[in-house]
Amino acid sequence: MAELSFSTEPRGASVVVSVRGELDITSRQRFDDCLSEAAASSDRVILDMSAVDFMDTSALAVIVGHWRRQVAAGGMLLLAGARYRYTRALWITGLADRLPMYDTVDEALAAGSGAR
16 A cells, blocks of 8 residues: 655646545545645645545545635636546536546646636
């Protein structure tokens, strides 16, 4: 099992948060804190989930909560590289139609820069 790590990188007007490892109830607070720090530095947050090995519903709740706060504040949260098996609950609830998801960070960056 890979150790969980987070990294943030400014990319133009956005900040990219990359997650590597497993997101679960034990890492929920660290994940929440990382997204809060990213949102404090930019109103456009891209969450790169391409290296996530496992994600439970507690992590999904963190993502949805941050997405709602970003949108309410006039910003955006975009997902990149999220595998369907981890976002299935978003599709079941209909949130996947509202929460922007892209295959790659570059696609999310392109969409985020034009969606104003």
